[in-house]
Every structure is written in structure tokens, then in C-alpha cells.
Amino acid sequence: MSEWITQLQAILDCPVRELQLPIQDWRMLVEDSVKKDSLHPGKSHAPAIGDYVQGAEGKDLFVTKVHSHTVDLLEVERSELSDKERRLISWTLSELLAARSKSNEGVSESERYARELGAWIDAQLDSQEPMQTLPERLIARGRLFSSMIPFMLVCEQAESGRSSYNELEKLLRTFLAEEVLIIPLKEQEWLVLGPVSLINDAQLEDRDTEVEESVEESLSSIVTGLHAMLESEWIGECHVAVSQPISPANSLVATTALLRETVHLGRTFHLGSNIHLPWLLHLERLLNTIPELHRMKFVEQALKRTDAFLEPEILTTLETFFSLDCNVSETAKKLYIHRNTLLYRLDKLKQETELDVRQFRDAVLVKIILLLYKVTKRT
Amino acid sequence: MAGVRLEHVYKKYAGSDLASVKDFNLDIKDKEFLVLVGPSGCGKSTTLRMIAGLEEISEGKLFIGERLVNDVAPKDRDIAMVFQSYALYPHMNVYQNMAFGLKLRKFKKAEIDKRVREAAKILDIEHLLDRKPKALSGGQRQRVALGRAIVREPQVFLMDEPLSNLDAKLRGQMRAEISKLAKRLETTVIYVTHDQIEAMTMGDRIVVMKDGIIQQAASPEELYNHPVNIFVAGFIGAPSMNFITGTLNEAGGSVRFKATGIDVLVPDGKAQQLREKGLIGKEIILGIRPEDLHEEPVFHEASPQTIVNAHVEVAENLGHEMFLYLNGLGKDTVIARVDGRSGVKEGTNVKLAFDMNKVHVFDKESELNVFEV
Numbered sequence: 188m189s190e191w192i193t194q195l196q197a198i199l200d201c202p203v204r205e206l207q208l209p210i211q212d213w214r215m216l217v218e219d220s221v222k223k224d225s226l227h228p229g230k231s232h233a234p235a236i237g238d239y240v241q242g243a244e245g246k247d248l249f250v251t252k253v254h255s256h257t258v259d260l261l262e263v264e265r266s267e268l269s270d271k272e273r274r275l276i277s278w279t280l281s282e283l284l285a286a287r288s289k290s291n292e293g294v295s296e297s298e299r300y301a302r303e304l305g306a307w308i309d310a311q312l313d314s315q316e317p318m319q320t321l322p323e324r325l326i327a328r329g330r331l332f333s334s335m336i337p338f339m340l341v342c343e344q345a346e347s348g349r350s351s352y353n354e355l356e357k358l359l360r361t362f363l364a365e366e367v368l369i370i371p372l373k374e375q376e377w378l379v380l381g382p383v384s385l386i387n388d389a390q391l392e393d394r395d396t397e398v399e400e401s402v403e404e405s406l407s408s409i410v411t412g413l414h415a416m417l418e419s420e421w422i423g424e425c426h427v428a429v430s431q432p433i434s435p436a437n438s439l440v441a442t443t444a445l446l447r448e449t450v451h452l453g454r455t456f457h458l459g460s461n462i463h464l465p466w467l468l469h470l471e472r473l474l475n476t477i478p479e480l481h482r483m484k485f486v487e488q489a490l491k492r493t494d495a496f497l498e499p500e501i502l503t504t505l506e507t508f509f510s511l512d513c514n515v516s517e518t519a520k521k522l523y524i525h526r527n528t529l530l531y532r533l534d535k536l537k538q539e540t541e542l543d544v545r546q547f548r549d550a551v552l553v554k555i556i557l558l559l560y561k562v563t564k565r566t
Numbered sequence: 567m568a569g570v571r572l573e574h575v576y577k578k579y580a581g582s583d584l585a586s587v588k589d590f591n592l593d594i595k596d597k598e599f600l601v602l603v604g605p606s607g608c609g610k611s612t613t614l615r616m617i618a619g620l621e622e623i624s625e626g627k628l629f630i631g632e633r634l635v636n637d638v639a640p641k642d643r644d645i646a647m648v649f650q651s652y653a654l655y656p657h658m659n660v661y662q663n664m665a666f667g668l669k670l671r672k673f674k675k676a677e678i679d680k681r682v683r684e685a686a687k688i689l690d691i692e693h694l695l696d697r698k699p700k701a702l703s704g705g706q707r708q709r710v711a712l713g714r715a716i717v718r719e720p721q722v723f724l725m726d727e728p729l730s731n732l733d734a735k736l737r738g739q740m741r742a743e744i745s746k747l748a749k750r751l752e753t754t755v756i757y758v759t760h761d762q763i764e765a766m767t768m769g770d771r772i773v774v775m776k777d778g779i780i781q782q783a784a785s786p787e788e789l790y791n792h793p794v795n796i797f798v799a800g801f802i803g804a805p806s807m808n809f810i811t812g813t814l815n816e817a818g819g820s821v822r823f824k825a826t827g828i829d830v831l832v833p834d835g836k837a838q839q840l841r842e843k844g845l846i847g848k849e850i851i852l853g854i855r856p857e858d859l860h861e862e863p864v865f866h867e868a869s870p871q872t873i874v875n876a877h878v879e880v881a882e883n884l885g886h887e888m889f890l891y892l893n894g895l896g897k898d899t900v901i902a903r904v905d906g907r908s909g910v911k912e913g914t915n916v917k918l919a920f921d922m923n924k925v926h927v928f929d930k931e932s933e934l935n936v937f938e939v
Binding site for chain 1 (some may be wrong): 606607618619620621639640641646647649651653654655656657658666667669670698699700760761
């Protein structure tokens with residue numbers, strides 16, 4: 188049930204049910220009610236959103252959507268609605284739903300389908316018991332049985348800088364493949380399904396001379412290229428995530444949840460990074476589940492001085508050191524400092540914190556503390 | 567082609583009171599090769615990203631040509647970017663990588679082909695057009711990234727540490743090629759680097775930044791010979807300038823600089839300036855570049871009043887030159903750059919003459935170069 192129907196139910200304080208009737212049946216009900224001193228005389232024309240009639244057993248029926256042969260209706264159990272209340276519901280429905288259906292006018296078939304798909308995914312993610320398998324009506328019109336690469340794209344542009352669905356679709360079709368499917372989710376958030384053939388395209392033609400690249404490496408380079416392209420050819424800064432290829436028909440909801448979580452974790456734990464890969468965020472995922480109080484307690488217990496890692500210089504040094512597998516020479520090279528300068532910094536840190544990041548045990552601890560810092564230091 | 571103008575530009579991030587870039591004012595001329603240089607975190611990349619449109623400008627105005635572009639999307643700014651992580655499009659070959667931006671802008675096939683082949687020729691990658699990025703070396707990938715920017719024929723090129731992923735030899739080679747390319751294309755380039763050799767060799771003008779503030783914007787020669795403060799003086803030049811804290815004393819009409827192990831005569835011209843600024847009798851910081859300490863006897867004969875004795879702690883011989891790490895001159899180690907054939911040995915004492923016409927004097931409080939204020 189849509190959220191707005193649940194809200195309406197709460198306001199009316201009585202059950203509200205969705206149902207669908209053939210248009211013929213609706214017309215008969217209208218004619219009957221006209222005969223019986225109707226609530227809505229003269230409504231014999233084509234049904235419109237907001238029309239209402241008294242149905243069987245004293246229930247009120249309101250039109251929410253009109254299809255070619257059927258109408259979607261809301262059935263309100265309480266037959267005691269005052270005429271003013273009925274008119275108010277009718278007016279609200281026509282304002283709310285007509286505006287929605289109007290925004291779909293002039294929209295291409297592919298966009299309408301993508302929006303419907305997006306709305307269904309969003310509804311499942313909001314639901315207590317989400318369905319994992321797509322309903323027939325959505326599968327039939329898509330290409331959702333073949334394996335596809337799911338990307339998530341999140342932008343934060345001011346209203347004026349936003350691009351339309353058509354622009355994004357054109358761009359991604361040119362960049363990724365003709366058969367790309369772009370599903371709008373929340374405001375400025377899209378799920379993009381690209382063909383699996385991209386992975387093969389990104390790998391070396393000549394497999395004999397080089398070690399074959401893993402799927403994760405290929406996906407990582409594709410999403411990095413995608414991000415570079417979106418930055419320079421679209422509207423600028425955006426966040427992207429990718430996950431392993433899926434069969435969308437039965438894993439679209441779980442994949443969307445995973446990618447949304449990936450972007451959230453990446454943005455929380457790795458500020459300044461715009462490309463987020465779920466297989467690199469396992470530790471972050473685990474740490475994110477720890478309650479705030481426990482995180483703070485851990486940092487306090489593990490560190491003698493909680494301000495030890497606040498200096499930008501030591502933060503950059505440690506992050507580079509860990510990203511290069513604790514290799515002193517490589518880290519010094521990357522930071523453009525002398526090896527001895529790096530060793531001096533690490534020794535100084537050891538003196539201040541009694542943690543020596545050249546030791547595996549302490550390195551793990553410092554890595555976890557650094558991650559927790561990002562989510563606790565603001566408090 | 568066009569110039570770029572930044573007027574009172576600030577960058578502030580949400581949740582932070584401090585600005586990453588503060589009151590940035592700069593007029594970059596058409597066809598100028600401008601280098602932004604400074605230590606990490608100084609705001610140089612943020613400034614470039616604001617010009618690119620990848621970061622919002624918190625305050626101030628940005629013009630490309632005469633057009634105010636604060637609210638213009640990157641794709642509509644007529645700029646091309648080449649960044650450190652030159653992410654090529656892995657599923658496309660070199661030709662497609664270079665052609666993509668033009669294809670998107672609905673250029674005719676013949677025009678795309680002409681531009682791609684021309685750029686490939688300039689960059690010497692014609693033989694790689696069919697290859698995928700994975701099959702290219704680091705240097706070749708860098709060329710493709712440059713090619714992707716060149717074919718667009720943009721008004722301005724923005725480059726952020728484009729050479730930092732290359733090894734030293736290739737970096738030197740590409741440095742020269744980019745300079746050559748910029749001249750050939752007659753385009754405006756804004757280039758960010760932490761590497762002062764790149765800055766000095768490539769830039770028509772260099773902007774030295776620290777803590778989000780422009781310290782000095784000048785030609786490489788001007789920066790090297792007339793740094794406005796201690797930061798610029800220490801940042802430009804390798805090994806960096808020596809700073810010695812001491813006092814200026816006047817006796818019998820001549821001004822002398824004195825510090826531990828040092829008592830040298832200040833030339834008349836400089837002495838007069840120091841008198842006028844009221845610095846006689848005060849503690850100052852003397853700046854002298856390693857190459858302005860001379861070990862050759864001919865210098866000693868010419869300036870007997872500027873000779874010092876020092877102990878050579880370490881002597882690094884690079885063949886054509888030698889770096890001497892000296893003790894006994896002021897509090898810190900002083901470095902001298904002498905001829906590789908001078909034969910100075912570690913652990914011995916050495917006589918050196920200060921070239922006092924080349925020294926800089928910095929105010930201890932403000933750290934400004936008193937000769938340049």
C-alpha cells in the first residue's frame with residue numbers, strides 16, 4: 188500500500204482499500220447512484236481522478252487512476268462520511284494524482300517504464316516485507332532476465348544545474364551501451380543497469396601476455412571511467428558505486444539496497460572519495476553497525492590521547508601508509524618525503540600513542556580508530 | 567582561447583568555519599601557462615576544481631573570457647581537464663576515448679576523425695589508436711588523456727598533477743612535451759603541481775599558495791630572486807634557501823651581520839636599505855641560497871670580509887655538483903652547493919664566502935622580505 192494511502196487511512200480513522208474495476212462496472216455504479224438520488228448527479232462522462240460514487244454495502248468509491256479498460260479505486264469503509272468530507276477527499280485526490288499523472292505527459296515509453304520500476308523499488312525498500320522478485324507487469328516490458336552490471340549514481344546539484352532524464356539517458360547510451368537502463372530512484376539518484384559485455388570490453392584482447400584481470404578490477408576501472416566522464420561531460424561532482432553483475436528480475440531490490448548503503452558508507456568513512464566499491468567497504472559496514480556509545484568508548488579505551496590523530500599531516504601519512512600495505516618506501520615516495528622523515532613521523536606517533544603501525548596488531552587497531560574517528564569525532 | 571579571472575574567490579566547506587581558499591584574486595591572461603604550486607592542503611587543487619566547476623564557489627566571481635561562469639556546468643565551460651588519475655574509458659579503444667567528447671557534442675564524423683588523428687600525431691600515439699587503455703604503459707595513457715583534452719580545442723586546459731603517476735625519467739620528458747604542446751596550441755593552461763621543478767620549468771607565471779592564500783604570483787625568475795616572504799623563499803629552490811637568525815650591527819660606517827660562527831660585511835647598497843628600515847641593532851633572519859656560498863679561492867680574494875669557517879658534516883657528491891651540510895653557522899645546518907670537483911671531504915673544515923649581494927633579509931615578526939616590501 189502506498190504511503191499516502193496509509194496516511195489517509197490514519198486521518199480518516201477507518202480502513203481504506205485499493206481495488207480495480209472494469210470501466211463498465213464503474214459506469215453502472217454511477218448510473219445506479221444517479222437513479223437513487225445520487226451523490227454525484229450527472230457524472231455519466233468518462234471517469235476522472237477524484238470522481239466518487241456510493242458503491243455496494245454503503246461504501247464510498249473514489250477514482251485514483253483511469254486505464255483504458257479499468258479504473259483504480261479507493262474504497263472507504265466508513266459510510267458515514269459527510270458530504271463535505273467526500274468532496275474534500277475528491278478534491279485532494281484530483282489535485283495530488285492528476286498532478287502526478289500530468290508530470291508523466293510527454294514522457295517517453297522508456298522513461299515511463301523506468302519511473303514505474305523506480306517507484307516499485309522504492310516502495311519495496313520502504314516496506315517491512317519487501318518483495319524480491321519483480322511483478323509480471325514490470326518484467327514483461329524490460330530486459331531484466333539477462334545478467335547486467337548495476338551502477339548507482341548520486342548527484343547533489345542545485346535545482347538550476349539538474350539535468351533531465353533524457354539528457355542522462357542519451358549520455359549513458361553513448362558512453363556505456365545502447366541497451367543501458369536508467370531507473371530514477373530518489374531525487375538525483377539513479378540505478379543504472381549496463382550490459383555485462385562491458386567487462387569483456389574493458390579487458391585485454393590478448394589474454395596470453397598478461398595476467399587476466401578480475402571482474403572486480405574491471406568493474407573498478409569501468410566505474411572510474413564513468414565517474415571521470417560524468418564529471419567532465421555532465422554536471423560535475425557526483426558519487427558512483429558499482430556491484431557485481433546481477434539478474435535484475437529477482438535481485439533488483441537487494442542490489443539497490445547494497446549500492447545505496449555503499450554510497451552512504453563511502454561518503455561517511457571516505458570523505459573526498461566519489462567512487463565507492465562494496466567489496467572495499469566490509470570493515471566500514473561492520474563498524475557502522477556499532478552503536479555510537481560503544482564506538483566512543485572503544486576509541487577512549489584504545490587511545491591514551493584522543494587528539495593524536497587529528498593533525499592533517501599524520502592523518503594523510505597513515506592513510507597513505509595503509510593504502511600502500513604498510514610499505515615504508517612506497518609511502519615516502521607517494522608523499523614526496525624522505526624515508527627517514529616518514530620513519531620519524533611514525534616513531535613520534537608511537538611515542539605519543541604507544542601504537543606502532545609497523546606492527547600488524549597495532550596497525551589494525553589504528554586503522555579501526557581512524558575509521559571510527561570519522562563517525563565519532565564530530566560528537 | 568581565453569583568459570580566466572578570479573575575483574575575491576572563497577571556498578568554504580559546510581560544517582567548517584575555515585575557508586580552504588581565501589580572497590583569491592588573479593587575472594590569468596589568454597595563452598598564459600600558469601602554475602599553481604604549494605604544499606599539500608594549500609588549496610591549489612580546490613582552486614582548480616572551482617575553475618573546472620567541480621566545486622561550488624562559496625563567494626566571489628569567476629570569469630572565463632568575459633563570461634561569468636559561477637553557475638555554469640563543467641561541460642558548458644569550454645574547458646578540458648587532465649587530472650592525476652587520468653581515468654581513461656576502459657571499454658573504449660584509444661581512438662574512441664579521444665573521440666567521445668566530440669561525438670557527444672554531435673561533431674561530424676569527418677571532423678572527429680581529423681581532430682583525433684591530428685592530436686594523435688602531435689602526441690606520437692598514432693600507432694596506438696586501436697588499443698584499449700589496459701594495453702598501454704603509464705606514459706602512453708597520459709598521452710591519451712592529453713589527447714582527449716586536445717581534440718576538444720577548449721578555451722582553457724586545466725591540469726592537476728598530471729605527471730605524478732609517472733616515473734622520474736618519463737616525467738622529465740612529458741614536462742618538456744606539455745610545455746611544447748601548450749606553445750604549439752597557443753592555449754591558456756592552468757597547471758597544479760607540488761613539484762617546484764615542474765613549476766619553475768613550465769610556468770610563464772607561478773602562483774605560490776599556502777593555507778588557501780596566494781603568497782606570491784610572479785615569473786619563475788622573479789620568485790627565485792625576489793621572494794616576498796620566508797615561505798616563498800624556502801619553497802622555491804632545491805635544496806632550499808638557508809635561513810640564519812642573527813643581528814645587524816653597525817660600526818665605523820659599515821653594517822655587519824653576526825650570528826654563531828658568522829661575522830660578514832653587508833654591501834653598502836643593502837646596508838643603506840636596512841638603515842632606512844630601522845633594522846640596525848635588531849635581530850633578523852638572513853636568507854642565502856646554497857649556490858651563493860662559495861668555496862672557490864677567487865671569491866675569497868674578491869670578498870675577504872664575508873668569509874666564514876664551517877665544519878662539513880656530510881658531503882654529497884652528485885658528480886657535477888656537491889652538497890655540503892655544514893655545522894657551526896647559526897643554529898641550524900647550512901647547505902652549500904659547490905663544484906663537484908672541489909675535493910671537499912666530510913669531517914673537515916671548509917672556508918666559504920657569502921655572496922652578500924644575493925642575500926635576503928626577512929623581518930623576524932612578519933617574515934616578509936625587507937628588500938621587497
